[in-house]
Amino acid sequence: MLLITIFGFALIFIGIWGMLTQKNIIKMIIGFSIVDTGIHLVILSIGFRKEGTAPIIDATLSKAEAVSRAIDPIPSALVLTAIVIGLAVTALMLVYAFKMYEKKGSLQIKDFKELKW
Amino acid sequence: MVRKIFLFIILILFLYMIFPLISEFKILSQIPDLAKYYLEKGPDELGSANLVTSVIVSYRGLDTLGEVTVLFIATAGIGFLLRKKSRISLTPNRKASEILRTGSAFLLPIIFLYGIFIFTHGHLTPGGGFQGGVIIASGILLLMLAEISWKMNYLILHWVESLSGFFYVIIGLLGIFLAAGFLDNRLLPLGDFGRLFSAGAIPFIYSFVGLKVGSELVGILTKLQR
Amino acid sequence: MTIIIILVLGILMLSSAILALQLKDLVAAIISAGVISLLASVLFLILAAPDVAMTEAAIGSGLTTVVFLFTINRIRKLKGDDDG
Structure with a gap:
């Protein structure tokens, strides 16, 4: 399942790139949720094993x-x-x-200069 | 320009960081010892057929309690930030379409029944409190979209959330006195493997988790829509 | 066979991730972010984790999209209120 790990890392990469380059705050949050999905894919693919099946005991998988x-x-x-x-x-x-939009009337990150140095 | 160079350096460093993870990756042929213990002893020790459930509810139950607490804090933060009634009217004046209203009246009981089925059968089939709670929250979302004038009764929501959290912790504490430790499910008899009333307290614990997660998500949705 | 399914799902997932960040229309971007979660839930099922697949399908593509859309709705109403 190396392929799924690579896709997971690619999603994290795209998400980080989006968070760093986007100007709109909503787009940054979308980037964050993409990173989230990518990390879940990576963690799960590391726990997979060859020919693995779901850990639920039933008729097809005895104790x-x-x-x-x-x-x-x-x-x-x-x-x-x-x-x-x-x-x-x-x-x-x-x-x-x-809340930030309510304060400034804008979602562009360049309009929020309080933290600029 | 400086910003572009910084961005480039950060992305290159990220690729450098993940490169060994990918190049040395191999599929597990042997699972770790802890997982082996859970898979080997889990079914007999806790009586739950779904081993993911036994890890979430009992073996790593304290983590789940912490996770529910994080969810509660996030919901409380949203409620705090949106505490003032917004000066704009968010709900449109017209009614939802006929098809949506009729369809939701037909589907809503089925969605609720499915959600309850999922969290009471968490120890037997895939699913459990988190999934069941989310499905119930989606049912309430359908109701919110179909009946625009409908208002959530916050008193009921508040009591469901508080009481389910309270009983979740009480069952956990009973585990210390009646069984081996916090959130141990063996305070009730384990019963027959694979039946609905088996696996000790797991169905009850997971039902309370489901109610709590469901009511918190409904709280988030109603506060955002209001 | 599984490899082909994984490849198709993964490439669709990556392209909708790029779309979600590049589209100018915010609503379209949010919908394609929901598509990522939906495709990822199928990958979770291939990784033999049905519990996680259920949660991701219900939360990632259902509730997260709705939470984004509600926020956009609030912001648009506020914008209309300021203009008029």
């Missing part, structure tokens, strides 16, 4: 077979919680962007 066939459950659990946090953090950033 004894689980050690030899199921994938690592820890990255799945990590990514599952990370996705939910990602939504909350994105929503918080968007609300801040809205």
